[in-house]
Amino acid sequence: MKKVMYTLDEAKKIINEGKRLLIAGDEDLLKQLPSGNWVGGSIPYFMGDTGGTTSQKSILINELPSYIKNSKINTYNISNISKVYADGYDNGFSIIIIPSSSDTHLYFATHAPEFTGFATKPLIGWISGLLLSELGKSTAKAFQGTESKMLEKEAVVMHLELPGEKYAEINIINIFNQAIGDSIEFPETGFSAKEAIINGTKQKFDRYVSSKNLDVKLPLVADYNGASVNISFQSVDESNSTVHFYAPVFKGVTYKQAAPVKDYINDFIKLIPKEGTENIIFSCNCILNYLYSALEGKKTGNITGPITFGEIAYQLLNQTLVYLEIKNK
Amino acid sequence: MELPDLKSAVWKNVVTGKIPLNSNFLAAKMLISRVQTDVKNDPSPKNIDKAIGELYELFNKYKDLPTLSDDIQKLNSAGN
16 A cells, blocks of 8 residues: 655655645645645545544645646636636546635535536545634635645645546445435525425424434435435534534435444445555545544555545535546546 | 437436436436436426536547446437
8 A cells, every 4th residue: 555644844855856746734734835736635634554543743645646647726716616627627637625614615515516517527625624623713724735825715626637548537435325214305405404395295304303313423315326425414403493514405306314334444345446446546535434433543445545524526525435546448 | 339319318318317327437427416406496498408418418528438338338228
Protein backbone atom coordinates (compact mmCIF):
# COMPACT_ATOMS: atom_id res chain seq x y z
CA MET A 1 0.00 0.00 0.00
CA LYS A 2 1.34 3.41 -0.95
CA LYS A 3 2.27 5.74 1.93
CA VAL A 4 -0.06 8.74 2.22
CA MET A 5 0.61 10.32 5.64
CA TYR A 6 3.46 12.81 5.93
CA THR A 7 4.97 15.33 8.32
CA LEU A 8 4.81 19.03 7.48
CA ASP A 9 8.45 19.05 6.35
CA GLU A 10 7.93 16.01 4.13
CA ALA A 11 4.82 17.64 2.63
CA LYS A 12 6.74 20.83 1.82
CA LYS A 13 9.42 18.78 0.05
CA ILE A 14 6.86 16.85 -2.03
CA ILE A 15 5.10 20.08 -3.09
CA ASN A 16 8.41 21.61 -4.12
CA GLU A 17 9.01 18.64 -6.45
CA GLY A 18 6.22 20.13 -8.60
CA LYS A 19 3.89 17.13 -8.57
CA ARG A 20 0.09 17.41 -8.83
CA LEU A 21 -1.23 16.77 -5.34
CA LEU A 22 -4.47 16.42 -3.38
CA ILE A 23 -3.89 17.36 0.26
CA ALA A 24 -5.89 17.04 3.48
CA GLY A 25 -4.87 18.16 6.94
CA ASP A 26 -5.43 20.46 9.83
CA GLU A 27 -5.83 24.11 8.81
CA ASP A 28 -2.79 25.22 10.82
CA LEU A 29 -0.57 22.81 8.88
CA LEU A 30 -2.00 23.56 5.44
CA LYS A 31 -1.48 27.30 6.01
CA GLN A 32 2.26 26.61 6.25
CA LEU A 33 2.55 24.79 2.92
CA PRO A 34 4.36 26.44 0.02
CA SER A 35 2.60 27.35 -3.20
CA GLY A 36 2.53 24.61 -5.81
CA ASN A 37 0.34 22.45 -7.98
CA TRP A 38 -2.02 21.31 -5.24
CA VAL A 39 -5.49 21.68 -3.83
CA GLY A 40 -6.44 20.89 -0.27
CA GLY A 41 -9.01 20.91 2.45
CA SER A 42 -9.00 21.15 6.23
CA ILE A 43 -9.68 17.99 8.23
CA PRO A 44 -7.85 16.19 11.09
CA TYR A 45 -9.45 12.76 10.47
CA PHE A 46 -8.05 10.23 8.02
CA MET A 47 -8.10 6.69 6.69
CA GLY A 48 -4.30 6.70 6.98
CA ASP A 49 -1.44 4.27 6.44
CA THR A 50 -2.24 2.41 9.64
CA GLY A 51 -6.03 2.80 9.69
CA GLY A 52 -8.46 5.37 11.05
CA THR A 53 -6.48 8.27 12.57
CA THR A 54 -7.12 11.63 14.19
CA SER A 55 -4.09 13.90 13.84
CA GLN A 56 -3.31 17.60 13.80
CA LYS A 57 0.34 16.84 13.08
CA SER A 58 0.13 14.70 9.92
CA ILE A 59 -0.84 15.62 6.37
CA LEU A 60 -2.46 13.24 3.90
CA ILE A 61 -1.18 13.54 0.34
CA ASN A 62 -2.53 11.83 -2.77
CA GLU A 63 0.01 12.16 -5.56
CA LEU A 64 -1.71 12.20 -8.93
CA PRO A 65 -0.32 10.03 -11.75
CA SER A 66 2.39 11.49 -13.99
CA TYR A 67 0.51 10.42 -17.17
CA ILE A 68 -2.09 13.17 -16.61
CA LYS A 69 -1.84 15.44 -19.67
CA ASN A 70 -3.08 18.76 -18.36
CA SER A 71 -4.65 20.34 -15.32
CA LYS A 72 -6.17 23.61 -14.22
CA ILE A 73 -7.27 24.84 -10.82
CA ASN A 74 -10.42 26.98 -10.54
CA THR A 75 -12.31 28.41 -7.59
CA TYR A 76 -16.10 28.55 -7.47
CA ASN A 77 -18.77 30.34 -5.49
CA ILE A 78 -22.55 30.31 -5.82
CA SER A 79 -22.39 32.57 -8.89
CA ASN A 80 -20.29 30.18 -11.01
CA ILE A 81 -20.41 26.69 -9.40
CA SER A 82 -23.06 25.72 -11.97
CA LYS A 83 -20.22 25.62 -14.54
CA VAL A 84 -18.20 23.03 -12.63
CA TYR A 85 -19.15 20.20 -15.01
CA ALA A 86 -18.87 22.29 -18.16
CA ASP A 87 -15.38 23.46 -17.15
CA GLY A 88 -13.99 19.92 -16.92
CA TYR A 89 -11.93 18.35 -19.69
CA ASP A 90 -13.84 16.16 -22.17
CA ASN A 91 -11.72 13.15 -21.23
CA GLY A 92 -10.67 13.57 -17.63
CA PHE A 93 -12.01 14.10 -14.17
CA SER A 94 -12.34 16.86 -11.58
CA ILE A 95 -11.66 16.92 -7.85
CA ILE A 96 -13.71 19.35 -5.76
CA ILE A 97 -13.25 20.47 -2.14
CA ILE A 98 -15.90 22.70 -0.54
CA PRO A 99 -15.72 24.19 2.99
CA SER A 100 -18.46 22.77 5.22
CA SER A 101 -21.43 25.07 5.90
CA SER A 102 -20.30 27.63 3.30
CA ASP A 103 -22.92 29.04 0.95
CA THR A 104 -21.17 27.16 -1.86
CA HIS A 105 -21.59 23.87 0.04
CA LEU A 106 -25.30 24.44 0.58
CA TYR A 107 -25.88 25.64 -2.99
CA PHE A 108 -23.95 22.77 -4.58
CA ALA A 109 -25.74 20.21 -2.41
CA THR A 110 -29.16 21.44 -3.44
CA HIS A 111 -28.54 22.29 -7.10
CA ALA A 112 -25.72 20.09 -8.49
CA PRO A 113 -28.11 17.68 -10.24
CA GLU A 114 -29.49 20.66 -12.21
CA PHE A 115 -26.08 21.89 -13.42
CA THR A 116 -25.34 21.77 -17.15
CA GLY A 117 -23.53 18.54 -17.97
CA PHE A 118 -24.38 16.86 -14.62
CA ALA A 119 -22.83 13.38 -14.52
CA THR A 120 -21.40 13.69 -18.03
CA LYS A 121 -17.90 14.29 -16.64
CA PRO A 122 -16.54 12.60 -13.49
CA LEU A 123 -16.65 14.91 -10.47
CA ILE A 124 -15.49 13.59 -7.11
CA GLY A 125 -14.49 15.28 -3.89
CA TRP A 126 -15.35 16.19 -0.38
CA ILE A 127 -16.67 18.70 2.12
CA SER A 128 -13.81 19.92 4.31
CA GLY A 129 -14.21 20.14 8.06
CA LEU A 130 -12.46 20.57 11.36
CA LEU A 131 -11.93 18.95 14.72
CA LEU A 132 -15.41 18.24 16.05
CA SER A 133 -14.61 19.98 19.35
CA GLU A 134 -13.88 23.16 17.32
CA LEU A 135 -17.33 23.25 15.70
CA GLY A 136 -18.85 26.67 16.27
CA LYS A 137 -15.45 28.16 17.20
CA SER A 138 -13.70 27.89 13.85
CA THR A 139 -14.63 27.14 10.23
CA ALA A 140 -13.68 24.62 7.56
CA LYS A 141 -11.35 25.70 4.75
CA ALA A 142 -10.36 24.81 1.21
CA PHE A 143 -6.91 25.66 -0.19
CA GLN A 144 -5.90 26.75 -3.67
CA GLY A 145 -2.23 25.76 -3.71
CA THR A 146 -0.96 27.62 -6.75
CA GLU A 147 -1.54 30.94 -5.00
CA SER A 148 -1.40 29.58 -1.42
CA LYS A 149 -4.92 30.90 -1.00
CA MET A 150 -7.09 29.80 1.94
CA LEU A 151 -10.80 29.76 1.09
CA GLU A 152 -13.60 29.93 3.63
CA LYS A 153 -16.55 30.45 1.29
CA GLU A 154 -15.43 29.16 -2.08
CA ALA A 155 -14.84 25.70 -3.48
CA VAL A 156 -11.56 24.74 -5.14
CA VAL A 157 -11.52 22.37 -8.09
CA MET A 158 -8.62 20.70 -9.88
CA HIS A 159 -9.71 19.72 -13.39
CA LEU A 160 -7.48 17.04 -14.92
CA GLU A 161 -7.15 15.79 -18.49
CA LEU A 162 -6.34 12.14 -19.21
CA PRO A 163 -4.57 10.71 -22.26
CA GLY A 164 -6.95 9.26 -24.87
CA GLU A 165 -6.44 5.62 -23.92
CA LYS A 166 -7.53 6.12 -20.30
CA TYR A 167 -10.75 7.10 -18.56
CA ALA A 168 -11.87 7.85 -15.02
CA GLU A 169 -14.70 6.03 -13.27
CA ILE A 170 -16.26 6.93 -9.93
CA ASN A 171 -17.79 4.38 -7.61
CA ILE A 172 -19.24 4.34 -4.12
CA ILE A 173 -19.22 1.91 -1.22
CA ASN A 174 -22.32 2.17 0.88
CA ILE A 175 -23.05 -0.48 3.47
CA PHE A 176 -26.59 0.81 3.95
CA ASN A 177 -29.58 -0.55 2.09
CA GLN A 178 -33.22 0.36 2.26
CA ALA A 179 -35.10 -1.54 4.96
CA ILE A 180 -38.51 -2.97 4.20
CA GLY A 181 -40.36 -0.04 5.67
CA ASP A 182 -42.38 3.07 5.01
CA SER A 183 -41.92 4.97 1.75
CA ILE A 184 -41.06 8.59 2.51
CA GLU A 185 -41.26 11.51 0.08
CA PHE A 186 -40.79 15.20 0.75
CA PRO A 187 -42.89 18.03 -0.67
CA GLU A 188 -39.84 20.29 -1.05
CA THR A 189 -36.11 19.94 -1.70
CA GLY A 190 -33.97 21.04 1.25
CA PHE A 191 -31.69 20.37 4.21
CA SER A 192 -34.66 20.29 6.57
CA ALA A 193 -38.26 19.13 6.51
CA LYS A 194 -41.34 19.85 8.54
CA GLU A 195 -43.61 17.52 6.59
CA ALA A 196 -43.22 14.32 4.64
CA ILE A 197 -45.52 12.09 2.64
CA ILE A 198 -45.41 8.71 4.36
CA ASN A 199 -46.89 5.90 2.25
CA GLY A 200 -48.92 8.55 0.43
CA THR A 201 -50.18 10.44 3.49
CA LYS A 202 -48.78 13.83 4.50
CA GLN A 203 -47.55 13.88 8.11
CA LYS A 204 -45.50 16.07 10.47
CA PHE A 205 -42.08 14.52 9.96
CA ASP A 206 -40.65 15.22 13.45
CA ARG A 207 -43.67 13.52 15.00
CA TYR A 208 -43.25 10.56 12.65
CA VAL A 209 -39.55 10.21 13.65
CA SER A 210 -40.45 10.37 17.36
CA SER A 211 -43.49 8.13 17.23
CA LYS A 212 -41.64 5.46 15.24
CA ASN A 213 -38.63 5.83 17.54
CA LEU A 214 -36.35 5.90 14.47
CA ASP A 215 -32.63 5.35 15.09
CA VAL A 216 -31.31 8.56 13.53
CA LYS A 217 -27.84 7.03 13.14
CA LEU A 218 -29.36 5.12 10.23
CA PRO A 219 -29.77 7.36 7.17
CA LEU A 220 -32.67 7.68 4.80
CA VAL A 221 -31.77 5.80 1.62
CA ALA A 222 -32.94 6.45 -1.94
CA ASP A 223 -32.55 3.87 -4.68
CA TYR A 224 -30.88 5.64 -7.62
CA ASN A 225 -31.37 2.83 -10.15
CA GLY A 226 -29.30 0.43 -8.11
CA ALA A 227 -27.10 2.92 -6.25
CA SER A 228 -28.10 3.49 -2.62
CA VAL A 229 -27.87 7.22 -1.89
CA ASN A 230 -27.98 8.24 1.78
CA ILE A 231 -29.34 11.30 3.52
CA SER A 232 -28.11 11.42 7.12
CA PHE A 233 -30.14 12.82 9.99
CA GLN A 234 -28.52 15.81 11.70
CA SER A 235 -31.09 16.58 14.39
CA VAL A 236 -34.74 16.52 15.29
CA ASP A 237 -35.79 19.96 16.52
CA GLU A 238 -39.10 19.29 18.24
CA SER A 239 -39.43 22.92 19.42
CA ASN A 240 -39.60 24.02 15.77
CA SER A 241 -41.20 20.82 14.45
CA THR A 242 -38.29 20.43 12.01
CA VAL A 243 -35.98 17.57 11.08
CA HIS A 244 -32.53 18.62 9.83
CA PHE A 245 -30.31 16.59 7.49
CA TYR A 246 -26.62 16.62 6.46
CA ALA A 247 -27.59 16.60 2.77
CA PRO A 248 -30.76 17.77 1.06
CA VAL A 249 -33.74 15.55 0.51
CA PHE A 250 -35.11 15.98 -3.01
CA LYS A 251 -38.72 16.51 -3.99
CA GLY A 252 -39.97 13.56 -6.04
CA VAL A 253 -37.42 11.05 -4.70
CA THR A 254 -38.67 8.13 -2.59
CA TYR A 255 -36.69 7.32 0.56
CA LYS A 256 -36.79 4.50 3.10
CA GLN A 257 -34.79 4.31 6.28
CA ALA A 258 -31.70 2.09 6.14
CA ALA A 259 -31.74 -1.39 7.60
CA PRO A 260 -29.55 -1.78 10.73
CA VAL A 261 -25.90 -2.75 10.18
CA LYS A 262 -24.49 -5.38 12.56
CA ASP A 263 -20.77 -5.33 11.77
CA TYR A 264 -19.67 -2.21 9.93
CA ILE A 265 -16.01 -3.06 9.37
CA ASN A 266 -16.62 -6.56 8.06
CA ASP A 267 -19.60 -5.50 5.94
CA PHE A 268 -17.50 -2.66 4.59
CA ILE A 269 -14.42 -4.76 3.79
CA LYS A 270 -16.61 -7.24 1.91
CA LEU A 271 -17.62 -4.41 -0.45
CA ILE A 272 -14.10 -3.11 -1.15
CA PRO A 273 -12.85 -4.21 -4.56
CA LYS A 274 -10.39 -7.08 -4.15
CA GLU A 275 -8.49 -6.38 -7.36
CA GLY A 276 -7.35 -3.20 -9.04
CA THR A 277 -7.13 -1.06 -5.89
CA GLU A 278 -3.79 0.23 -7.25
CA ASN A 279 -5.88 2.07 -9.86
CA ILE A 280 -7.78 3.99 -7.16
CA ILE A 281 -6.19 7.42 -7.11
CA PHE A 282 -8.57 9.15 -4.69
CA SER A 283 -11.06 8.11 -2.05
CA CYS A 284 -12.72 9.57 1.03
CA ASN A 285 -15.11 8.36 3.71
CA CYS A 286 -17.70 10.02 5.93
CA ILE A 287 -17.10 11.33 9.46
CA LEU A 288 -20.38 9.71 10.53
CA ASN A 289 -19.11 6.29 9.45
CA TYR A 290 -15.89 7.06 11.37
CA LEU A 291 -17.83 7.97 14.52
CA TYR A 292 -20.75 5.56 14.49
CA SER A 293 -18.58 2.61 13.50
CA ALA A 294 -15.57 3.53 15.68
CA LEU A 295 -13.13 3.41 12.74
CA GLU A 296 -10.25 4.93 14.76
CA GLY A 297 -7.35 2.46 14.60
CA LYS A 298 -9.14 0.16 12.18
CA LYS A 299 -8.03 -0.42 8.59
CA THR A 300 -10.47 -0.17 5.70
CA GLY A 301 -8.62 -2.51 3.36
CA ASN A 302 -6.14 -0.69 1.14
CA ILE A 303 -8.38 2.36 0.91
CA THR A 304 -6.90 5.62 2.24
CA GLY A 305 -8.06 9.23 2.17
CA PRO A 306 -9.64 11.99 4.22
CA ILE A 307 -12.57 11.43 6.55
CA THR A 308 -14.98 14.13 5.50
CA PHE A 309 -18.02 16.22 6.36
CA GLY A 310 -19.68 15.07 3.13
CA GLU A 311 -18.65 13.06 0.09
CA ILE A 312 -19.14 14.10 -3.51
CA ALA A 313 -19.70 11.61 -6.32
CA TYR A 314 -21.35 13.85 -8.92
CA GLN A 315 -23.55 15.20 -6.11
CA LEU A 316 -23.33 15.40 -2.32
CA LEU A 317 -23.65 12.08 -0.48
CA ASN A 318 -23.65 11.10 3.19
CA GLN A 319 -22.30 8.10 5.13
CA THR A 320 -20.65 6.77 1.97
CA LEU A 321 -17.12 6.01 0.80
CA VAL A 322 -16.43 7.34 -2.69
CA TYR A 323 -13.47 6.49 -4.90
CA LEU A 324 -12.11 7.20 -8.36
CA GLU A 325 -10.26 4.71 -10.52
CA ILE A 326 -8.31 5.28 -13.71
CA LYS A 327 -8.85 2.51 -16.23
CA ASN A 328 -7.69 1.72 -19.75
CA LYS A 329 -10.32 2.00 -22.48
CA MET B 1 -21.34 -0.31 -29.49
CA GLU B 2 -24.32 1.21 -31.31
CA LEU B 3 -27.05 2.94 -29.33
CA PRO B 4 -30.77 2.77 -30.10
CA ASP B 5 -31.80 5.71 -32.27
CA LEU B 6 -32.59 8.90 -30.38
CA LYS B 7 -36.17 8.60 -31.66
CA SER B 8 -36.56 5.07 -30.29
CA ALA B 9 -39.32 4.73 -27.67
CA VAL B 10 -36.84 2.96 -25.41
CA TRP B 11 -35.37 6.28 -24.23
CA LYS B 12 -38.81 7.56 -23.23
CA ASN B 13 -39.46 4.30 -21.40
CA VAL B 14 -36.24 4.75 -19.41
CA VAL B 15 -36.83 8.38 -18.42
CA THR B 16 -40.41 7.62 -17.39
CA GLY B 17 -39.26 4.61 -15.35
CA LYS B 18 -41.13 2.04 -17.44
CA ILE B 19 -37.89 0.20 -18.17
CA PRO B 20 -35.71 -0.34 -15.09
CA LEU B 21 -32.02 -0.01 -15.95
CA ASN B 22 -29.89 -0.97 -12.96
CA SER B 23 -26.68 0.21 -14.60
CA ASN B 24 -23.17 -0.72 -13.48
CA PHE B 25 -22.04 2.82 -14.35
CA LEU B 26 -22.54 5.25 -11.46
CA ALA B 27 -22.83 8.29 -13.76
CA ALA B 28 -25.73 6.60 -15.57
CA LYS B 29 -27.45 5.67 -12.30
CA MET B 30 -27.18 9.27 -11.08
CA LEU B 31 -28.36 10.85 -14.32
CA ILE B 32 -31.20 8.38 -14.92
CA SER B 33 -32.48 9.02 -11.38
CA ARG B 34 -32.20 12.78 -11.87
CA VAL B 35 -34.12 12.79 -15.15
CA GLN B 36 -36.74 10.34 -13.81
CA THR B 37 -37.33 12.71 -10.86
CA ASP B 38 -37.57 15.67 -13.27
CA VAL B 39 -40.11 13.84 -15.40
CA LYS B 40 -42.09 12.72 -12.34
CA ASN B 41 -42.28 16.37 -11.18
CA ASP B 42 -43.07 17.70 -14.69
CA PRO B 43 -44.26 15.05 -17.18
CA SER B 44 -44.77 17.53 -20.04
CA PRO B 45 -43.60 16.36 -23.53
CA LYS B 46 -41.03 19.18 -23.57
CA ASN B 47 -39.52 18.00 -20.29
CA ILE B 48 -39.50 14.39 -21.42
CA ASP B 49 -37.64 15.38 -24.60
CA LYS B 50 -35.11 17.32 -22.52
CA ALA B 51 -34.58 14.30 -20.27
CA ILE B 52 -34.12 12.00 -23.27
CA GLY B 53 -31.59 14.41 -24.79
CA GLU B 54 -29.50 14.48 -21.60
CA LEU B 55 -29.54 10.72 -21.20
CA TYR B 56 -28.69 10.08 -24.85
CA GLU B 57 -25.76 12.50 -24.60
CA LEU B 58 -24.31 10.57 -21.64
CA PHE B 59 -24.70 7.17 -23.31
CA ASN B 60 -23.32 8.46 -26.59
CA LYS B 61 -20.23 9.85 -24.87
CA TYR B 62 -19.46 6.63 -23.00
CA LYS B 63 -20.93 4.02 -25.37
CA ASP B 64 -17.57 2.31 -25.95
CA LEU B 65 -16.76 1.75 -22.27
CA PRO B 66 -17.02 -1.87 -21.09
CA THR B 67 -19.02 -0.72 -18.04
CA LEU B 68 -21.90 0.39 -20.27
CA SER B 69 -22.04 -2.61 -22.61
CA ASP B 70 -24.69 -4.50 -20.57
CA ASP B 71 -26.89 -1.40 -20.43
CA ILE B 72 -26.65 -0.80 -24.16
CA GLN B 73 -27.49 -4.41 -24.90
CA LYS B 74 -30.50 -4.10 -22.62
CA LEU B 75 -31.59 -0.86 -24.34
CA ASN B 76 -31.24 -2.45 -27.78
CA SER B 77 -33.23 -5.53 -26.68
CA ALA B 78 -35.98 -3.38 -25.20
CA GLY B 79 -36.07 -1.21 -28.30
CA ASN B 80 -36.61 -4.12 -30.69
